[in-house]
Ligand SMILES: Cc1cc2nc3c(=O)[nH]c(=O)nc-3n(C[C@H](O)[C@H](O)[C@H](O)COP(=O)(O)O)c2cc1C
């Protein structure tokens with residue numbers, strides 16, 4: 001199903017925009033590894049202990065998700081479809097999935113939340129942002145997310161510098177086409193009146209800057225882009241409500257491990273104090289089950305949602321989410337589970353190294 005939607009998306013998209021979505025950094029080793037690492041793992045099902053009445057819901061700081069599959073933040077949805085982030089928001093809300101909408105969206109966060117609210121009374125929409133070094137910008141963005149009714153913040157920390165996307169460099173893709181803009185970056189302190197600032201990233205940002213965000217808001221703050229277990233512990237120490245194990249879908253550094261390979265050590269470091277999410281390379285219900293068995297509370301999906309959006313707008317995103325959840329439910333049944341927490345680490349083995 002995902003492969004078919006990706007093919008339809010490829011046909012629908014401008015090839016340069018397809019490359020922007022699909023690509024990674026360097027030789028795209030990590031991009032490939034994220035999926036390959038799942039294929040190296042296997043599940044040992046438990047038998048005669050399941051139920052035909054399964055409950056897939058997971059509680060997360062910032063909202064409940066009907067199933068352990070959330071939408072990871074990806075930029076510029078109106079490159080994929082004219083309805084852009086509103087279509088994504090409506091599909092996620094209708095599926096009961098948490099949507100992490102990004103600062104780099106082509107629709108302002110209040111309109112994204114309004115889109116989600118047009119189909120569900122209490123949708124969970126979280127806002128992803130970077131620690132912007134320009135005075136007042138991070139504060140303003142946090143305020144906008146709060147005013148819009150977001151349930152949590154997700155601070156991405158794996159981008160002290162922009163990723164050098166190989167395909168974008170080859171294609172000369174550096175700017176959005178006329179008529180599209182990073183809508184959340186409008187009218188910010190120090191920016192051009194009525195215009196948008198660049199999304200700010202800085203290698204000078206520190207844990208103190210993250211702590212300031214935690215102290216400034218009442219919203220739960222997730223930290224996204226953690227791979228080293230010591231950083232996961234640091235995130236907990238500064239008051240993070242959760243940690244997202246992620247290598248940004250292979251779009252930042254081509255020398256890091258696959259996300260799922262980094263997961264168990266982070267789960268151990270966090271030691272149950274906060275929930276852990278994982279994204280990168282999830283492309284089927286079996287991957288969801290593997291990540292949960294290794295200790296993730298839920299998984300995020302980035303590109304699959306973009307393929308659904310490009311192929312068929314809101315209906316396409318809904319198809320992606322429904323199919324992943326349906327496959328996960330089936331996998332859970334085959335593993336003898338009734339709820340996501342029934343998947344445990346003893347059930348995961350490496351292919352070819354069983355025992
Ligand atoms: C086109 C694209 C844009 C992205 N933009 C952002 C972003 O603005 N902020 C962020 O934290 N992550 C961003 N990501 C990373 C995703 O949140 C997520 O970590 C990644 O896509 C997961 O891998 P997957 O695509 O294999 O599911 C982006 C990913 C893609 C593919």
Ligand SMILES: CC(C)CC(=O)C(=O)O
Pocket residue numbers: 075104163199248251
């Ligand atoms: C505009 C960028 C910040 C989006 C991004 O994170 C990405 O393309 O991976």
